Amino acid sequence: MTKLAYFECPTGISGDMCLGALVDLGVPVPYLQEQLRGLGINEEFDLQVNWIDRHSQQAVQVHVDLQTAPTPTLATATGEPAAPTHPHDHPSSEHHHHLPHRHLPEIEQLILSAQLPEQVETWSLDIFRNLAIAEGKVHGIEPSQVHFHEVGATDAIVDIVGTCLGLHWLGVDQIFCSALPTGGGTVKAAHGYLPVPVPAVLQLWETRQVPVYHNGIDRELVTPTGAAIATTLAQAFGPPPPMTLQQIGRGAGTHDLPLPNVLRLWLGEPSPSPSPSSALPSLSPQETVIVLETQIDDLNPQAVGYTFEALLAAGALDVFTQAVGMKKSRPGILLTVICHPQTVSACETVLFTETSTLGIRRSQQQRTPLDRQFTTVNTSYGPVQMKLAYHQQSLVNVQPEYEDCARLAQTHGLPWRQIHQAALSAWYQQ
Structure with missing residues (x-):
């Protein structure tokens, strides 16, 4: 059965809050530490876990406890605050003003060399690449040219x-996410004060058309790392x-707020919609897909x-052409x-490298x-799924x-x- 996750974010989302919710759901901390060791940055951080009250x-x-001394300001390529000013303040996490600072290719190499599970590798690369695209648009440069103090910081790598x-x-x-609170006010960065939401977060929201609202709290509630996780992995935003x-x-976030500063991660399985008036009742909920088009x-x-085969290998759900x-x-x-949104980057890369297109509509x-669901029937020729x-x-x-029928044929x-007809007959006669 499909397993669903729903991020409920009444006071926003950050990378450390996501990690906290996952640990609360039972993800073993030793497992995380062992897998993260493959990144080769184990000497740069220590993972601290506490149960607190909100x-x-x-x-x-x-809390990602960094082992490197902080620098006083951020680089120019990020809008992250230079001091712990947002409500998820965890002294060395999410502000990313610590050395070493890495470029995107370095981050990609760390992930590709870490021998992570395939899905983890894909998700992680997509999150970093989408954040690179957002930062690049904000600063008017190519994603590969962004000098990531925000993404390159050790704590961001660990969080993502x-x-x-x-x-x-x-x-x-399948992953879903609630509408996100905008927050408000300003945060201090290398170029002075920036409005909240900071530019990278706003760009990520625009790209995914994320529903947002103001919850009355004028602080930074959604960090770039949190926004990148949500906009990359969530198939849809809104109610559960x-x-x-x-x-x-x-x-938990660090600060006490008028609302409990807690991200709640729901875990469950699909069920029928309880509303008889639902326009499209289904055991599976609606999901967001991205449609890429190009004329050649x-x-x-x-x-x-x-190109078809390469796109399907990259995670495309369907590929087709029309004259x-x-x-x-x-x-x-x-x-x-x-x-799915999380495979857009990989599919666009295939289109740009394997075809002659000069642009892609999204x-x-x-x-x-x-x-x-899947089951197996036995025919006189052999089993067919x-x-x-x-x-x-x-x-x-x-x-x-198809493949089973082709093999037996x-x-x-x-x-x-x-063979196809024999399989159907076996199913209906059982």
Whole structure:
């Protein structure tokens, strides 16, 4: 069964609050420490975990204790405060004004060399790359040219990779997030005072069209690291999806606020919508997908097939082409890619490197997937896996898996459709 995670952020989100909530859900601290050791920066930090009280609610506070002395100011490429001024103030976390400061390629190399679980590696790289894109847009430079004091700081690396490790350890398949509070006021940075939300956070929100609101607290509530985690991993923002709640993890910020300074991470499984008037009731909640499009009139057709395979390997949900007429009466193709937000960066990289496109359009859409389960039927030719699709707990579609049918057809020298029909007959006769 699909496992859902929902970030409820009444007082914002930061990397250390995410880590705290995950530890509260049972992610072992020794596991995090062991996996993070693979990054090769173990001598730069120590992970401190405490259970504290916030408005009579117990929550876990995780602090990345840096072993390097802080520098007095930030670099010019970030809008992070130069002193602990936001409500998640954890003296050496999220402000990222500590040495060493690394560029994006260095961060990518650390992650790629750490032998992390594949999903953790993908999530972590996507978060850093999306933050690089946001910082680059703010400062008018290419993402690869951004000098990351914010992302390059050790505590940010630990927060982001640690959060991805925790979600993977819990077996999370789909991630959702509440609307985010804007905060208010100003924070001090290298170039003086900046308005809250700081520019990088605002850029990330704009890119994902995040719903925001003001909760009456004029402080920095969402940090760039927290915003990057949420906008990269969350498939949708808003109320929680229909789910059966199994656990709640609470991650604490440092300051006491008018509201409990706690991020609550809900963990559960999809359930039918309780509302009979719901427009699209489904066992699976609506999810956000990104649609990438580009029109091409000068690409070798052989490259199209290779690009399809590369896109699917990069995490695309679907890839297809349509014939189009282009300028100067040239025949061309419209290449469309559907993917989750967290794989946009990887899919765009494939399009830019494997095709002749000069630009990619991006749009955000909602889709309602059916809940899917798998079972195996035995035919006279051999076993075939069947994909079952459910709508409101009712079976609405059954299909034999293509690869199983193809394998048996080749083994027995029979038409593929004969195996396909035999599998369907075996299913309906059982």
